[in-house]
Amino acid sequence: MTPLARRASGGARVVLAVAAFLLLVMALHKVATIQEFTRALSAHGVLPTDLVRPTAWATAVVESIVAVIALVYLAGMRGAWLASIALEAWMLGTGGYLVSVAAASPAAPTDCGCGFGRLVTPGGWAMLAGRNCGAAVVIGVLGWIGSRGTRVPASRSVPQPPTHSSP
Numbered sequence: 032m033t034p035l036a037r038r039a040s041g042g043a044r045v046v047l048a049v050a051a052f053l054l055l056v057m058a059l060h061k062v063a064t065i066q067e068f069t070r071a072l073s074a075h076g077v078l079p080t081d082l083v084r085p086t087a088w089a090t091a092v093v094e095s096i097v098a099v100i101a102l103v104y105l106a107g108m109r110g111a112w113l114a115s116i117a118l119e120a121w122m123l124g125t126g127g128y129l130v131s132v133a134a135a136s137p138a139a140p141t142d143c144g145c146g147f148g149r150l151v152t153p154g155g156w157a158m159l160a161g162r163n164c165g166a167a168v169v170i171g172v173l174g175w176i177g178s179r180g181t182r183v184p185a186s187r188s189v190p191q192p193p194t195h196s197s198p
Contacts, residue, residue, distance in 0.1 A: 040111070043177035047114050048105050050170060054118065055098035057145060061091035071144035076135045077128070097121045115174020122167035129160035 061068045069087040072078060078086055101117045104110030129143075133156035140150040143159060151159055 040177050040179050043173040044105055044111050047111060047118065047170065047173050047177055048102065050118055051098050051101035051105065051114065054094060054121070055102070058091050058094035058098055061087070061094065061144075065091065067142070068144055071142040074137060074141045075132045075144070076137055077131050094121065111177025112174045115170050115177070118170045119167045119174070122163050122170060126160050126163035126167065129156055129163060133157040133160055 065087055068091065069084050072087050072090075073080070073083045097117050097120070101114040104114035104117070136153050136156065138153060140152050143149045143151045
């Protein structure tokens with residue numbers, strides 16, 4: 032592997048680690064401010080009222096788990112691809128939810144629920160959904176790049192049994 036490819040792989044792994052860490056921070060913020068997050072989900076107008084609170088807790092817990100899984104995979108030498116899959120799945124899932132919020136189109140600016148207190152205008156939900164889906168694509172590419180520098184050459188990957196020649 033060339034030094035440039037090794038640096039690209041290491042850089043991609045660092046970016047994935049930062050993304051996983053930010054996801055963990057956002058999840059912990061949701062837990063710490065669960066009432067605010069519950070109000071944000073309710074204001075989106077997508078979920079039935081009786082599902083808002085359980086969904087808020089489930090979102091915070093699953094988001095934490097995804098972030099920890101990604102960080103654990105990144106700590107291993109071959110985990111960039113697996114970490115990116117976990118992060119991609121989460122970003123696509125939230126992107127899908129945001130598409131449904133865009134379709135419901137809350138009438139007033141509403142907290143997006145990301146943990147940063149960002150107010151989204153009624154017309155901004157589609158852009159936010161596109162951003163999350165675009166981030167999933169970027170994370171997938173970074174996972175592929177990050178995994179390139181950790182592959183074991185085929186000649187050294189698995190020892191082959193000796194071949195016996197017939198007399």
